[in-house]
Amino acid sequence: MRFGAIRASDRPGGALLGLLVDDELRIPEGGRTLLDLLRDDGDAIDAFADDALSDPALRVPIAEASLASPLPNPPTVRDFMTFEGHTIGGMGRGDASAVAPAWWEIPTFYFTNPYAICGPQDDVPLAPGTERFDYEVEVAAIIGRAGHNLTLEEARSHIAGYSLFVDWSARDIQMHEMTIGLGPAKGKDTVSTLGPWFVTADEIDALTDSARVDLPLTVSVNGVRTGAGNLREMAWEFAALVSYASRGTWVMPGDVLGSGTCDDGCLAERWGRQGPDSAPPLAVGDVVEIDGGLLGRATHRIVASAPRHPLPGARPGAHERSTHHV
Template structure:
């Protein structure tokens, strides 16, 4: 099944999607609550909605993020992406050996999620904006210290994940040795729908990866194409690693990391040594398509000017 959260005539609703039509769930129903209730509750609510009167067409509404995630983890699971972006951001060559040892991730900003067609403001202080084409798994069952085999049962569905990135901010702040921080903080697209895991099972290959075609376009021009099955680890491994020594909970979103072969502009810049295609700016539209999930398309708009913050003062020499 496919589930959407949308706004129509000033009202927020959740619905099952069938073709181009929305079949609303009862007023007040939230997708995150249904995810927390479990797989059977989610599917049961969907079947009930499909048996009732249809609602508006998808084209008539504003699609919101399918759910408001409690946490957002973003992995870096595509080797080709690591190689290109590392050269672009830091000038280093190749892929760090440590990358192959475990699926690294950072925590994103759950308050920055936006819908499938919402505008994206330029991050304050940035002039080098980039998109990143990813797929995210959504957790449907709480668990800790999971094996990859157990982790498969903890994934309730998938959605498209665009990790918008201010590359100039990212390059500067990562020199401190923490993380991308404000380079990733302004917007993350989730959508258009939450597609339940069972619907994508027919796309699983012999090695356990989901073989889904990924396409990225900027202003109607195809920039990148890849397969989700080119990940270094399947999603079950990502979930298992995320659960080590802690707990994954229903609604948590785990991004795959950006695909290769043009899944973002910075990868292309790293390979050519020049910013071609140019960084994104106001008026540019990024359209990402994942077979089996759908399409998101966001337009960049002008953002706020940054409020000035003074540099750090010299280290104080006083002592108690």
């Protein structure tokens, strides 16, 4: 099954959830959100779909719909880094020696901003102050049942479904802040796309062979193809990401786990392999289209950023003062 949402300013999360049937969304009474449905261990999803099929309150053709994210309010968003080609390209060298040894041992991730989720047709603002704005094409697994310290086998049953995910990145800000020794923060804090569809796990399982999902992903800028990858190039299956995320802690319904950028899924790979002038960064007015096959298509226009308010540098003497306190 596939679920999507349309704009509705008077509803929780600003959206009305519906079941995708052929070329329309069928929306039942009640105005339940995807997060509501996920918190019921899957039974509510089936009941919602039955209501949408048998007695929809609204039937909205996709061609006429203003689509929102099906999950605009996830509790957490973890974004992983699981594609070898992307990791090599993004490091600015053309071979695996650019990849840290630990990358091969654990599916590393960082937490990103759950309040920055946008829908698949929304304008995307530049991050304040950036001159190197980039897209990153990904797929996200969405948790459907709470779990703690899950084994690999247990983790599989905790994935309710999947969605197209785009991690929009201010590369110059990201690289500057990461010289401090922490992961990306403001460089990836402005906006992330989730949607258009939430696709239940059984549909993705049908594309899976030996834990690899054969799902092409493509991206274009202003009508010109700029990247193409495939989810089957992931170095870990999604169940491994869930198991690792739950190690010593909880994953909860609605949690989003991004795959990391697919091979050839961002401009930074081209910059890393061919030089920083090999492709222009995204600019105001650019139109970026991402095609995730059965996960749907996202189309975004890049718009101006919010103002960048200046901050003073760190105050001198903080270290000396801190040594006098425990």
